[in-house]
Amino acid sequence: MTQSLADMRRDYTRDGLTEAQAPAEPFALFHQWFGDAVQTEQAPVEANAMTLATVDADGRPHCRVLLLKGLDEQGFTFFTNYDSAKGRQLQANPFAAMTFFWPALERQVRIEGRVEKVSAKESDDYYQVRPLGSRLGAWASPQSQVIAGREALETLVKTTEARFSDTQPHCPEHWGGYRLLPERIEFWQGRASRLHDRLNYRKAAQGWHRERLAP
16 A cells, blocks of 8 residues: 555545524525535535445444435435345344535534335326436345346346346336435544544434534
8 A cells, every 4th residue: 555544634624614604494404505516526526425324134344335315304215226235234223323514514414314215106206307327227126135146137228128138127026116314414524633523413203403512
């Protein structure tokens, strides 16, 4: 390695986050930060990319990068194969965490809460606006299962293409959306000397409670 891991660091000096800049509830601030990320982040960074963490039935954590595909005051929506590893984990333990990191803005958002399936209509509505290749892939790929090789996957895709050669594919029953219903949202703004700003929102019966966390 050309550089010691212990010496790899950067100082964050772009911005700060004060209570005066933060609304009483977190969704308005997330919309603002997400809009900033869309305008600022450059390819190959995708502003809606986030790390999703789940826990399986044995209590072991798993994480992977997904794309956020829906956002409203109910929560944060993503889509996947319900029979995938993450789908089985959410079936066993319906809680998850998301992390968004926007390096150009020196910002991070962490979200935790319960996860539920969206309605079949919501899943179908999103499925129908996906590119054809992605719609066929939802049928062809036995996500997270062991396969013999790339050729096996390509054979499954060809079989699926033949199956739907005369009709448009419909949304599979094993594929659809999940919505994370946030119970905690933390906004992290990098600051110099690792004295970062961290504003944490916790959902309570009366609404959202905002607090500052030490870096």
